[in-house]
Amino acid sequence: MRTISPADLAARLRLGITRTARRLRQEAGGSLSPSQIAALATVERHGPLTPSELAQRERVQRPTVTRVLARLEDAGLAERAGDPADRRSSLVTITADGRALLAAQRTRKDAYLARRLEALDAADRATLERAAELLERLLEDPE
Numbered sequence: 001m002r003t004i005s006p007a008d009l010a011a012r013l014r015l016g017i018t019r020t021a022r023r024l025r026q027e028a029g030g031s032l033s034p035s036q037i038a039a040l041a042t043v044e045r046h047g048p049l050t051p052s053e054l055a056q057r058e059r060v061q062r063p064t065v066t067r068v069l070a071r072l073e074d075a076g077l078a079e080r081a082g083d084p085a086d087r088r089s090s091l092v093t094i095t096a097d098g099r100a101l102l103a104a105q106r107t108r109k110d111a112y113l114a115r116r117l118e119a120l121d122a123a124d125r126a127t128l129e130r131a132a133e134l135l136e137r138l139l140e141d142p143e
Contacts, residue, residue: 024109038058
């Protein structure tokens with residue numbers, strides 16, 4: 001196996017990850033945008049959060065989060081309540097419907113990948129298992 005430069009490997013990984021993410025979004029279905037799903041998952045994982053904290057975690061501007069949250073609230077997937085520590089702010093939490101939606105999407109995505117992985121031989125699955133470990137380590141948030 002020939003060794004490629006880190007820049008060439010980065011380009012191949014970027015393309016592969018982008019195409020995989022797009023395909024998984026297609027498999028998940030639903031009417032939410034990728035930004036809305038990402039924000040909802042962040043609230044599920046780290047909430048309750050203030051809108052500013054959510055914007056920081058999602059690495060977007062506060063007005064963007066305000067629009068995303070409005071759509072999530074309208075859909076009944078997230079809700080805001082007053083922040084007891086700061087009456088000028090609010091805390092965002094995920095609703096039961098939001099949790100159910102994320103769980104259903106994850107189930108569909110996992111099922112799709114599992115079907116694709118079943119078509120590979122054991123050696124290729126082991127290689128992908130190692131690649132998954134490396135990607136997780138590579139992309140760990142340093143915070």
